[in-house]
Amino acid sequence: MKSATQPPQPPTQTRRERLRAETSAEIKAVALRLMADGGPDAISLRAIAREMGMTAGAIYGYFDTRDALVTALIVDVYSELLAAVEGARDRLPADDVAGRIVAWGVTLRAWAIANPEGFRLIYGDSLRGYEPPLQEAVTASEKRACEGLTALIAEAWPSAANRYCDEVYAWADFDEALVEKVRTAHPDLPPAGAAVAMRVWGRMYGLVALEVFGRLSPLAHDPARLYEDELKALVRDLGLTPA
Incomplete structure (x- = not known):
């Protein structure tokens, strides 16, 4: 046998x-x-x-070189962050769009608080004279994050479309390589959807950056609550109901 x-x-x-x-x-x-x-x-x-x-x-x-080390660090840090937020998103069912968006945001903050050096490396001040020897690797990581959020907005778009119907964008307003991936993955998403994804990113990033860089703690005793309420407001603005 x-x-x-x-x-x-x-x-x-x-x-x-x-x-x-x-x-x-x-x-x-x-x-x-x-x-x-x-x-x-x-x-x-x-x-x-x-x-x-x-x-x-x-x-x-x-x-x-130092720049080769920094590039390797950036790629590693991005990969760790994206694994965390994508994992949190994917643990929720596809029809829980509000929950998936909130899970992404909550996990972003939790990761940033636990890894402030990594957050500062990829989202803080750039290093003087830094020229990545593998620019494609760094750019690919940045675009993967943008693509992940855009996918969430594509899921929310049936609810969000009417709220942004007056906003006029063209695909030429965005990076060509990013547009190609977004249009292939989400053919029904208009350019305004890509703009909304970037604005959602800005709202998620803003309070986290203030907290990581020590600008929020002198002013607010409970930054976690501020952030969670911002996420709820964000999903309501997309026409969704927060859990």
Whole structure:
């Protein structure tokens, strides 16, 4: 009797590969810690090498330049954030559009509060002189976030359309590559829907940024409540009923 065919197993990492992956992860963690202490411009390969007890030459074996390290950090941070918000969205049924939008927003804030350095890296001040060697990777992460929110607005559009019927936009008002993906995925969504998605993003981002950058806490004792009420107002503005 033949045994059932076993699925192919992923290749096992060698000890050298494991050590390299662990060291790369530590370099990124130290970079974020330096940024938390001294701002984005505190990230430098020499400073990280000193923190880790490595020589400057050794660390260049992992990242050729500071900009290569920053790009890797941005892509990693975006991937972590998007996995969190997309996972929260997808745990709710497709017909609970209001709940899916609120879940995205609540998870964005929770992630940002738990990972302020990562939030500041991707949504705060840019690093002086930073030129990403892999601009496509950074841009792809940014567009994935925009596409995710646009998909939520497409789900809400049957309720929201009448509220934005007087707003006139053209697809030429937006990034060409983004437009191509949005129109392919949501052929019934008009350009005004893409504009609404970006405004929704602005409303979600605004209070979170004020909180992460320490501008909200001196003024409001319960920023979580402010944010949750803003999310409820946001879904009501889309013609939906918040849970």
